[in-house]
Amino acid sequence: MNEKEIEGGLTQVEAERRLKKYGLNTIEKKKGVSPVKIFFSQFNDFITWILIVATVISGFMGEKADAITILIIVVMNAILGFVQEFKTERSLETLKELASPTSKVLRDGKIKVINAQELVMGDIVFLESGDKIPADCILLSRGNFMVDESLLTGESEGVSKSSSGKNNSIYMGTVVIKGKGKARVVQTGMETEMGKIAGMLQDIEKDRSPLKEKLTSLGKVLVVVCIVICIIVTLAGVWRGQDKYEMFLVGVSLAVAAIPEGLAAIVTVALALGVSRMLKRNALVRKLPAVETLGCTSIICSDKTGTLTENKMTVKALYFNGKMHKSDTGKLPDNTMMKKAFTYCNDCNFDIKKVDISEALMGDPTETALIKAFFKDARALKKFMDKAERVYDIPFDSDRKMMSVIMKEGSKKVCYVKGAPERVINKCKYILDRGQVRLLTAGEKNRVLKAVENMTSSALRCIAAAYKDSKVAAGRTLETNLIFIGIAGIIDPPRKEAKDAVLKCKLAGIRPVMITGDHKNTAFAIGKELDICSSQSQVITGEELDKLNDRQLSDKIQKISIFARVNPGHKLRIVKAFKARNNIVAMTGDGVNDAPAVKEADIGICMGISGTDVTKEASSMILLDDNFATIVSAVEEGRVIYDNIRKFIRYLLSCNLGEVLTMLLSSIFYLDTPLLPIQILMVNLATDGLPAVALGVDPPEGDIMKGKPRAKNESIFARGLSEKIIVRGALIGVCTVFSFVMGLYLGFGLKTARTMALCTLIISQLIHVFECRSEKHSIFQINLFTNLYLLAAVATSIIMLLCTIYVPFLQMVFHTSPLVVSQWFIVLFFSGIIALLNSLYLYFKSNN
Template sequence: MIQEKTVIPGLSTREAEKRINKVGLNELQHKKKISPIVIFLSQFNDFMVWVLLGATVISGIMGDTADAITIIIIVIVNAILGFIQEFRTEKSLEALKNLAAPTCKVFRDGRIKVLNSIYLTIGDVVVLEAGDRVPADGELFEASGIMVDESLLTGESVGVSKDSSSKKCNVFMGTTVLKGKGIFKVTRIGMDTEMGKIANLLDNIKDEKSPLKERLESLGKILVILCLVICGVVTVLGIIRGNDVTEMFLLGVSLAVAAIPEGLAAIVTVALALGVSRMLKRNALIRKLPAVETLGCTSIICSDKTGTLTQNKMTVKEVYINGRIVELEREKLKDYEFFRKALVYCNDCNYDFNEKYMERALHGDPTETALIKLFFEDVKDLEGYIGKAERVFDIPFDSTRKMMSVIIKESGKETCYVKGAPERLIEKCSFILEDDKVKPLTFQKRKRVAAFIEAMSSRALRCIAAAYKEEGLTKSEKLEQGLIFIGVAGSIDPPRLEARDAVLKCKLAGIRPIMITGDHKNTALAIAKSLNICNSEEQVIVGEELENISDKELDKRLDTTRVFARVSPDHKLRIVRGFKKKNNVVAMTGDGVNDAPAIKEADIGISMGLSGTDVTKEASSMILMDDNFATIVAAVEEGRVIYDNIRKFIRYLLSCNLGEVLTMFLASLFTLPNPLTPIQILFVNLATDGLPAIALGVDPADKDIMRETPREKKEGIFARGLAEKILVRGCLIGICTLLSFMISRFYGMNLVACRTIALATLVMSQLFHVFECRSERHSIFEIKLFTNMYLVGAVTVSIIMLCSILYVPFLQNVFHTIPLALNQWLIVLFFSGTIAMINSVYLFIKTK
């Protein structure tokens, strides 16, 4: 425990603000952000747009001014929609980067505060612990077994020990504390640090592209070539039939612009960014965009127990001393002074001022605070108690040793106190304290103590043992030999109320929840049973057993194992690799620095936002802001929703674009007049491609999305019949549009009327189809219309746009349309709605 007399006041808030204003923030210079103007202008940096604008200029010179102006307006409106998508994406991703900024513990106004590291300034006093990333350059003036990884600066992979007794013991921004603790004073910040000298290297790091986005960009290139060929054929056939060359050229370009899904990759990015924002609202912070896709494939979730599946609110329920369970009354516990000193002195809790309750409060690991509260209710009493003692040496807790030791000097006498996992600590004990007398720890006594610990663990109690010694106090790990066993405290950390429902949700979704914990086997089993993760002891593997079985044997056991108990972080890596070897997509949680390799190895590395170290967060794909297992399940659900929504608008865009191309191609093939003019084709693209597609990107989840098995990680975007759906529906849209055009001609309507009917049919076919695209498993009759008001709004806007060009006289002249009569609308609705209705009835019957 950091004692009050060792606390450095540090800077005052006012003084820190003055220095920040004078020397700036503690941040590295990055590439300049792209300005909104540049983003907007980049929307015009497209070959097809250039060609279209060039053709428009030619059209204007030849006297068709109205068409030329309208096309330019449509191009600008499309650019505005593209700008909104891209700008919103940039803002979302920037906000997420800021949220992921590292924090640090700093002394301000005489107490420890957790700050975003950019607000550090020269003269600040910072606390470092294992797993922290050093937030600035500075000089260590207090250190306890601290070792720092400086490979980022030096290239040396071996950790560097730091000794605060040396004249200059420096730490550097960006390096990582591997173990130990320390306090340093900031001497350099931002670009003045050693890291600042190599800041340009950071600017060369490229943002990760989603694999899905890369696949769609490749697909886009193929579609561009295909569309250009078809549009070229349409143009050439029109010219051969004697149509005006300029008109056919403009028609071909317009059709290419409408047919090529140039916004596909951009909409994917928007969908991912919006999904990430939704995840953040559910306390899951995505650090790497590709993780969003992978989340939907998750088949195994390996989760820590404490704080993730449980509430992380430890309370001591039982104490075993002198061979029996004793009463938990503070006055009576004072009789066991060695036990109290071991658990209070050998403790890393801090006491700090709580602004919410306007009083001093404990701050630290829940288990350690529970041990303190066993003996002290008031922080002032605690301060008075530990103020009489001085910590002269310590060996910090680590997950491999599972112990912590301190040497305390009290009234001129030094004593070593140790606490840790009972089975590890008892191995180091040669004696036992019974009735205030030190006696040999015989085999029978060991057996009796082990039986008590076993019984406590079976009641889901987390056991912490205490020991001490007064002789042979060498300041090394040999200190932890020949100890005197005192007793055991059993704490309980009840399961989270929402965890059981989250586990059930996992099982229904075909996902196996796996508990991984450092706790005793019985404790882990009791909690796992209460959460319905497992139901028998045969489904548990302990760390010692894990070390003694071969990979082949582990491979067999993984199919039935649901709990790993008493494991170290090193074991986690082996567990992850084992599950991945069996073609599972693995999500793994962790908080300590030693968890980083397993988190990096996992398909989805998940770090703890509240208790996680900077190293773990850097290695992870996702950060749990509330350290809650239910949040992981919520993130998996969101990952599935996002992927489903991407499939929805891919289905919609490609079906509609295929319908547009086929309409024109078949008309040319059958030597019919062009069913649509260039400006009408561009209007269809504007009215149907933009807003409805974006609205599909925020569609709520299917009600049974978490009752489907996880998809394969390597599954193509067109798997599960999507390609067939696109092909069939695209052909039907094209054929129905052409049929409406031909029927109109059959009834003797003029060309303008026929084209107007074809235009309305094409637009309405696509707007009906957008509702079909809301689900691959359910018909329109099963999907509630108003569960996506964005889509209802988008379709409404598209219909208003269509009616405007049909009934506003000025727009009629621009788009070459006529106002449709009731009988003409019947043709439109028959051809646009009948196919959608038949398809929905078929799907409804099929799913019943």
């Protein structure tokens, strides 16, 4: 690789040529389930096979029309199931691609973030602590660089790497645990060491949803109950002297229609659709069970910078020579030593081709803000940087809260340090005052800390600068006996949408908690502006946290809204303390040290922009925009999904119960069979498929974020749902039987009475689907046009019903007869009377 490619990276054209030649940077993996296999799995059901065998026998016995129609209905049901499952598989595959690692790469002289799959040999990549190395590389930059190679070697000790010597190779799948560096890709995909042993982990896990597990178990119980009832119906018919074969077919058809075999599948569909909606709101869910837990969230622990604030840093004040210098315009006095400290002790990259410094700089917002305070032109910055050479560095560490570099300026070496003021000042023995170095007295130190107090009270984030220029050597004594230079005060305004999101949390019974490494006063000023807290008593620092044992912290934590000056280790204690008080905790993080807390939380959330690969893997959800409002939107979506699951469970089970009771009651009261096998299957096709799925995309009710979070262990049938299912299912069955009996009583004939029963059963279920859209409001209070999918599904079902009773060919197939107006009046009365009365009850209840 030539020097030009190292300096400016590959051109995009050359990268595309190499990608085409060598292929994607991926490890070969097992193929997913094929569409053909998904389709045929829809028939993998004992009852369905019995029905198929029975209808084939029926065909040989002369009932060919019935047999063919039943088989067509079975196939149509399988197609509906296939579409649902295939869409779910595709949704999960799409999520897997979205969650794949990204890499910071140099292309055409610019740093770009690309999918790691698109890396090619020769690419220059930038790595930092917490990043998973995307390909086999050669380290180019010098510095304190350490890698965890346990995935390859099994050794837990970190391995130091250097750009000089033999120990400069770093491998795909291993993790940077210390330092920042630049590396050149030498192997990709299956040619890497990881590829040779085929050991790459997948990012998206196919977790089984706990709710799906519960509903699968419930489904098994319902199967047994339905089969028992179907056997009773069959035996009762035979005992009354009806045709044995016909009653056998009735029993099997009823079992096919009544057993909610799609219950667990529809849960997965609802979760997958919800995940897709979350993605549109910039929340990428990595694990499906997280969707269920989101609706239970009672505490959201959020980082401040970039999540609650805009992460658009601007230096507004400088403190040096014992004086404060403030500016609202960005014009601040020049200070050579401060300029050197904040420019050299900085990991920003910049594009020399761009003149404007704001456009040229790339890197951490805090670091870019420090450079913009002293430079307006990228060429001036380049000229300044060329005056010195970085020899050694100790990267910023969230525990140390400092960064140090050794720069070679001509013949001498100088150590520059930047970091949290209280940490830096404690490392200083001297102070630079108007160009003169003198001892740092206790009084001077107190004046510095007082200046910090004043700046942080104005919501300024403070960064201190120091240096030393005699006998500098890399070692334990590097950051000792420093010379204090001054402090930069940086403003990071709160996000405009954050205050509304905080209010939304409080109305929803969720406590927003701020966690930051910033000064206590800065955190309080921002927290008060966002209405997270109202007094200093609700703020605690990491130092104060260390003085509390776990029990004391657990007792106190419910009153704390802001944690300031904390390190990642504190985050884990915070999560555990909140969980000890039976809270469901969402915790954000980005750095490698945040991973334990993110993993411990009920909902681990990683920052998509600033988050490291290690933290992303530990998380349940990734924020693509690093925005607190997105977390609240995800919680809202979690509640919506759970409510929608309750809606279609209510709908499916009450309707299936109505079908079973229709046949059972007719047997108990010695009535003729109100529905033939093919009519039972028609009910199943018209009502169980599309309407139930359409409920899965029902929009939220307006007050969904105005109630308390549900308990994590709450039954899906809690809050009266089981009673609603049983009562409404029983009424559907009773009304269908009454419609059938009325048809017989008025002398319409058995065929017409059965048609009336068929219409009553289907229409009552289609009316009930609208009732299921809300547990608190009546049909009169719901805007029917907010779910067009449901309207389309119901319209399709009604058209299917009308075709079966008015199209001559289908009349023969389904054994129906056309209904006249008086008969439709009876059908509509029995289909709608219960829904009407229930809606009137809910309407008056909500208005009184």
